[in-house]
């Protein structure tokens with residue numbers, strides 16, 4: 001199976017980190033977002049939304065959206081389980097994924113798009129919006145720090161997709177100056193543990 005990906009982008013990183021944890025081999029096809037390759041006709045023929053990741057299965061069919069890709073892979077390769085083994089675990093993992101996407105990942109992308117020089121010539125930046133979203137992200141870091149106090153992982157007492165979603169979102173804050181440090185000790189301990197996993201370099 002092929003994964004159309006980009007080494008700097010968070011959405012395909014979610015899939016690469018997930019696949020590395022599962023031991024699923026994917027042939028990586030690098031798509032250069034900065035050079036405009038996601039918007040080029042060749043790639044729009046692969047993914048009409050002009051985004052990475054796209055999974056191309058061995059029969060040539062394709063699937064987009066990072067979480068849908070991971071859920072599909074999970075059905076084919078259930079172990080090691082990363083989405084929950086029973087209804088209670090799946091509910092816990094999924095409520096975290098939903099929350100993290102809306103309250104952590106999307107606001108983090110807004111900080112990047114509205115405050116980082118990379119975007120200055122690419123979109124109309126609203127720096128005040130970026131700063132408001134920065135405050136929202138930091139409030140979510142506080143909430144995560146409280147939750148992780150006394151817990152090793154976000155859900156189910158083991159590594160799950162929730163941890164991968166959170167880790168990738170937090171790392172994506174770095175270019176915008178968002179950092180996890182000793183002022184949030186439980187979150188920092190969890191972050192360093194995730195960062196030490198080989199999958200973090202996938």
Ligand SMILES: N[C@@H](CCC(=O)N[C@@H](CS)C(=O)NCC(=O)O)C(=O)O
Nearest residue numbers: 009010011038051052053065066067
């Ligand atoms: N919901 C999608 C989001 C995909 C997405 O936004 N991809 C970004 C990179 S993180 C992209 O390909 N951007 C290319 C562009 O805007 O040209 C997913 O989770 O896969």
